[in-house]
Amino acid sequence: MVEGILWDNDGVLVDTEKLFFQANKDLFAQVDIALTEQHFFDWFLLENRGAWHLLTDHTPDQIKQLRTRRDQIYMQHLHNNERLEISGINELLLGLAPRVPMGIVTSARSDHFELIHSRLDLIRHFRFVVTEEMYSESKPSPEPYLLGLTKLDLPAEKCLVIEDSPRGLHAARAAGIKCIVLRNKMMLDYPFEGAYRVVESVEELSHEINQLL
Structure with missing residues (x-):
């Protein structure tokens, strides 16, 4: 029986992966590099190294400036998009919150996270939020x-993780926690080997979680 649930944020609670991709695409276009969805999947969602290795003619300080510019572009995309909540997720959380303690474990920076959720009503369902500043190694590290x-x-065997990315799944497995993957459009063909379940919708996710409670 599951006694606690840890949720990823981007791609699970909110539909922001596409905005982060667009921010990176916009930034790299400024230096004449065409970033594709496959690049984003491989380098960001799978390997967690970004695309900075392509900038072989840039100094570390120049890359730092580009990172800052990318983050500014991303923040602007977040400001311009009000419909970020994944359909049906609030209703699912509303039913789960009285039954099981839950937390959010995200690779997002706290300022990005706060902006995303400033216009939503999801945080009230969670006991805590873990953001990038709170650990030294990001997913796929188990930290x-x-x-x-x-x-x-709670011990790992009594918990469940909800993820959407390969590196998130790897992090959960490395921590010894069973993981349900909510598939999104960027990862339609990825097999997610080792996941407890792979679901295609919030409705399927609700069914699988309730089977474990």
Whole structure:
């Protein structure tokens, strides 16, 4: 029986992966590099290294400036998009919150996270939020989810992770936690080997979670 749930944020609670891709695409277009969805999947969602390795003629300081510019573009995309909540997720959380303690474990920066959720009503369902500043190694390292387990005060075998990316799945598995993957449009063909379940909709996700409670 599952006694605690740890949720990823981007791609699970909110539909922001496409905006982060667009911000990176916009930034790299300024230096004449065409970033594709496949690049984004491979380098960001799978390997978690970004596309900065392509900038072989840039100094570390120049790359730092470009990172800052990318983040500014992303923030602007977030400001310009009001419909970020994934359809049906609030209703699912509303039903789960009285039954099981939950937390968010995200690779997002706190300022990005706060902007995303400033116009939503999802945070009230969670006991805590773990953002990028709170750990030293991001997913696929297990560190973020191990911190989540500490905050839930539960062992891994009594918890469940909800993810959407390969690196998130790898992080959950490395922490010893079963993981349900909510597939999104950027990862239609990825097999997600090792996932407890792979679901295609919030309705399927609700069914699988309730089977474990």
